[in-house]
Amino acid sequence: MGMAWIKPARLRELGMLGMNCRNVEFINRYNDRRLYPLVDNKLKTKLLAQEYDVPTPRLQFVVREQHEISHINRQLQDRETFVLKPAKGSGGKGILVVIGRAGERFIKSSGAEIGIADVRRHMSNILAGLYSLGGASDVVIIEDLIAFDECFAGYSHEGVPDIRIIVFRGYPVMAMLRLATHASDGKANLHQGAVGLGLAMNNGACLNAVQFSRQIESHPDTGRALSDICISGWREILLLAAQCHEMTGLGYIGTDLVLDKYLGPQMLELNARPGLSIQIANGRGLLPRLRHVESLKHRRHVSVEHRVDYVMREFAEPDTLEGRVL
Amino acid sequence: MLVLLASCAILVAVLRHMETGIPFIPGQERSVWLIEARVDFMAKGGAVSASLSLPDKQLPGFELYEEQSASPGYGFSIVREYGDRRAEWTKREALAEQSLYYSAQFVASDKVDPATADPVREHHPIYWDDAQELAAGQVLSRARETSSSARSLTRELIKLLSSPSSDQNTALLRSDQTSQAELLMRLLDRAGIATRSVMGLYLEDARRRQVLTPMVEIHTGEHWLLFNPETGETGVPLNLLLWHRGGVSVLDVTGGRNSRVSFSMIRQTVPARQLAKAQNSDSIFSRLGVHSLPIEEQSMFKLLLLLPLGAAVVVFMRVMIGLQTAGTFMPILISLAFLQTSLLPGLISFISVVGIGLVLRSYLSRLDLLLVARIATLIVLVIFVISALSIIGYQMGYSTGMTITFFPMIIIAWTIERMSILWEEEGPHEVLIQGGGSLVVAVIAYLLMQSPLLKHLSFNFPELNLVLLALILAMGQYTGYKLSELRRFRAMDDI
Numbered sequence: 001m002g003m004a005w006i007k008p009a010r011l012r013e014l015g016m017l018g019m020n021c022r023n024v025e026f027i028n029r030y031n032d033r034r035l036y037p038l039v040d041n042k043l044k045t046k047l048l049a050q051e052y053d054v055p056t057p058r059l060q061f062v063v064r065e066q067h068e069i070s071h072i073n074r075q076l077q078d079r080e081t082f083v084l085k086p087a088k089g090s091g092g093k094g095i096l097v098v099i100g101r102a103g104e105r106f107i108k109s110s111g112a113e114i115g116i117a118d119v120r121r122h123m124s125n126i127l128a129g130l131y132s133l134g135g136a137s138d139v140v141i142i143e144d145l146i147a148f149d150e151c152f153a154g155y156s157h158e159g160v161p162d163i164r165i166i167v168f169r170g171y172p173v174m175a176m177l178r179l180a181t182h183a184s185d186g187k188a189n190l191h192q193g194a195v196g197l198g199l200a201m202n203n204g205a206c207l208n209a210v211q212f213s214r215q216i217e218s219h220p221d222t223g224r225a226l227s228d229i230c231i232s233g234w235r236e237i238l239l240l241a242a243q244c245h246e247m248t249g250l251g252y253i254g255t256d257l258v259l260d261k262y263l264g265p266q267m268l269e270l271n272a273r274p275g276l277s278i279q280i281a282n283g284r285g286l287l288p289r290l291r292h293v294e295s296l297k298h299r300r301h302v303s304v305e306h307r308v309d310y311v312m313r314e315f316a317e318p319d320t321l322e323g324r325v326l
Numbered sequence: 327m328l329v330l331l332a333s334c335a336i337l338v339a340v341l342r343h344m345e346t347g348i349p350f351i352p353g354q355e356r357s358v359w360l361i362e363a364r365v366d367f368m369a370k371g372g373a374v375s376a377s378l379s380l381p382d383k384q385l386p387g388f389e390l391y392e393e394q395s396a397s398p399g400y401g402f403s404i405v406r407e408y409g410d411r412r413a414e415w416t417k418r419e420a421l422a423e424q425s426l427y428y429s430a431q432f433v434a435s436d437k438v439d440p441a442t443a444d445p446v447r448e449h450h451p452i453y454w455d456d457a458q459e460l461a462a463g464q465v466l467s468r469a470r471e472t473s474s475s476a477r478s479l480t481r482e483l484i485k486l487l488s489s490p491s492s493d494q495n496t497a498l499l500r501s502d503q504t505s506q507a508e509l510l511m512r513l514l515d516r517a518g519i520a521t522r523s524v525m526g527l528y529l530e531d532a533r534r535r536q537v538l539t540p541m542v543e544i545h546t547g548e549h550w551l552l553f554n555p556e557t558g559e560t561g562v563p564l565n566l567l568l569w570h571r572g573g574v575s576v577l578d579v580t581g582g583r584n585s586r587v588s589f590s591m592i593r594q595t596v597p598a599r600q601l602a603k604a605q606n607s608d609s610i611f612s613r614l615g616v617h618s619l620p621i622e623e624q625s626m627f628k629l630l631l632l633l634p635l636g637a638a639v640v641v642f643m644r645v646m647i648g649l650q651t652a653g654t655f656m657p658i659l660i661s662l663a664f665l666q667t668s669l670l671p672g673l674i675s676f677i678s679v680v681g682i683g684l685v686l687r688s689y690l691s692r693l694d695l696l697l698v699a700r701i702a703t704l705i706v707l708v709i710f711v712i713s714a715l716s717i718i719g720y721q722m723g724y725s726t727g728m729t730i731t732f733f734p735m736i737i738i739a740w741t742i743e744r745m746s747i748l749w750e751e752e753g754p755h756e757v758l759i760q761g762g763g764s765l766v767v768a769v770i771a772y773l774l775m776q777s778p779l780l781k782h783l784s785f786n787f788p789e790l791n792l793v794l795l796a797l798i799l800a801m802g803q804y805t806g807y808k809l810s811e812l813r814r815f816r817a818m819d820d821i
């Protein structure tokens with residue numbers, strides 16, 4: 001382990017983006033407040049994605065009113081698997097993943113069984129605004145469960161691994177893979193103990209892995225070496241992320257994507273205030289890339305394909321450029 | 327732009343200093359109390375005259391510096407009646423609610439009580455039935471047994487009257503609803519000791535709607551001695567102003583009903599002479615100063631003008647240091663409450679209320695309540711917890727237990743709810759981080775807000791708050807690293 005503190009001069013040298021700089025120079029400048037509801041409300045994001053043909057887990061139904069909850073069992077009766085989430089939740093809070101049924105009971109992703117009463121209580125908590133910012137009233141979204149892609153077997157504990165890509169003015173600039181661990185309780189949040197893996201922009205290969213801001217070599221629960229990870233179909237994933245810029249009109253967003261075994265990359269949710277841990281996972285700062293994109297003349301690469309090809313070339317990792325592609 | 331704003335503010339402050347002579351550092355001299363008495367009553371429609379007893383010009387511990395009355399439409403004069411100074415307001419015709427103001431400035435002095443002489447005997451009419459007469463005699467003889475002088479007799483009587491295990495005699499005497507002070511005076515009357523009733527005003531900075539506290543003075547043969555009829559303490563406490571000594575009544579209103587008098591007070595750190603100059607001069611600064619407001623409003627402003635300081639602390643701690651707090655500005659509210667309770671009791675009571683609340687909340691989460699109902703339940707429970715703590719604190723002899731009520735209930739209920747969700751979702755660690763962060767910010771804001779220099783500056787030079795505003799705006803544009811990020815990103819050093 002290094003020192004307990006790092007000098008600001010060293011951070012500047014690494015091009016690390018700080019929270020104040022992110023808020024003032026990127027979020028305030030490039031994200032129009034008017035557009036925030038498009039990403040803060042997952043229902044709106046989903047409907048928008050359908051409009052723009054951005055693949056996303058299929059919406060099954062929505063619960064908007066308290067009285068709908070009383071006869072919810074009719075709607076859930078013949079559903080084996082589903083994901084239930086608050087439209088305005090943040091940080092992965094309030095998400096209930098049902099991976100199977102045991103008669104009348106529901107099996108959660110952790111393996112625990114719950115009854116219909118628990119589902120009802122969870123729903124009414126969501127409606128009352130327990131998980132939304134400022135306690136505003138909310139709606140419940142019920143959507144399809146992602147079919148876990150085999151390529152991540154042994155890399156994640158309980159939760160589905162997801163890929164966070166920062167998209168700045170339509171250019172994907174940095175990516176990481178988040179793996180849930182026992183410590184993170186199946187959640188993909190780095191500060192809760194999930195593993196963050198920096199991914200090379202040119203091919204999706206692992207650059208560096210961290211847990212609790214510390215470098216690690218293998219998955220803490222399964223012991224599998226993390227440096228072997230390389231995401232297949234990388235260009236498709238970047239295309240999907242870059243598309244989200246056109247979809248929302250937001251200049252600085254974090255896109256959360258997952259890989260479905262059958263359907264390929266899916267957009268899960270968007271974030272107008274993406275976190276900074278992605279820099280630790282990548283072992284490099286965001287600022288040089290953000291400044292580079294800022295310096296590009298606007299509209300130099302009009303199409304999504306052009307932009308993705310540009311970043312795959314421009315932000316390529318020198319040591320992974322040849323080989324290690326699955 | 328920000329520099330301009332800040333320098334403008336400083337310029338105005340300097341001009342005000344030169345014009346009015348208010349010093350930049352709080353005066354080390356005697357403190358000045360501005361006290362405002364407000365008489366309210368419902369006028370019946372006819373002629374009205376209101377008469378309020380006023381304190382003497384020389385009092386133990388205080389000296390009257392200046393006095394004035396503000397009551398539009400009323401004739402006003404100060405008269406002397408049986409040795410009592412009284413303010414008299416008169417009007418030919420008045421209807422509905424009336425408010426009359428009398429304000430005075432008192433300077434703390436160390437002069438001894440000038441009113442030592444003349445044991446004028448005040449007669450307190452006694453209407454006791456035979457049983458009470460007998461009881462009074464017995465109580466008196468019991469007190470006499472264990473005393474040797476007028477002073478010790480009074481002390482013994484107070485002890486007997488206020489002991490919780492009172493016997494039948496004292497219970498009988500108290501049964502006709504007389505106050506302790508009145509009862510004590512009657513008994514002393516019977517014992518042949520000269521007494522007079524005193525109404526004292528406890529001075530506390532920036533208080534509104536205060537009332538007078540009844541006290542009793544006895545004449546020991548040489549001089550008057552003040553007794554607190556509840557506790558038996560003798561002598562005039564430093565913060566007690568003897569508003570009314572002897573004489574008829576505190577307030578008389580003819581032509582009105584529901585009359586009452588209440589007091590607001592504020593402590594000034596400005597030397598009396600300059601304060602008077604500042605208040606009475608015609609310069610633009612004295613007209614635009616807070617001093618031109620009634621004292622009741624002034625004491626409110628004294629608190630309000632401190633808020634920007636708290637806000638600046640919150641911004642600094644969040645933007646520059648990167649401390650996490652539960653709720654953005656909750657720390658300011660907590661520190662305001664600390665200003666009323668003082669730090670240690672405030673901290674203890676806040677932590678215990680939130681702690682107990684968290685325990686109760688963990689039970690509520692098993693009840694399957696809707697969120698709104700749960701918060702409402704928490705509010706009710708928080709009020710119960712606070713009342714219980716106050717009562718327990720009071721029974722144990724800590725009057726500070728009462729001060730808990732200054733905490734904003736709804737804020738506390740929300741804090742408990744959010745902390746509890748945080749606990750369930752992220753674990754106790756995160757609760758400690760955010761709760762601790764809030765408390766640290768609150769304590770720092772409190773320490774700054776109660777510093778005499780900053781209090782003095784914010785109140786006497788309100789324009790200096792613009793300097794704070796400039797600071798806040800400047801911090802709002804800061805794009806450098808937070809102190810916490812130097813730690814958060816420490817792993818980057820290894821790469």
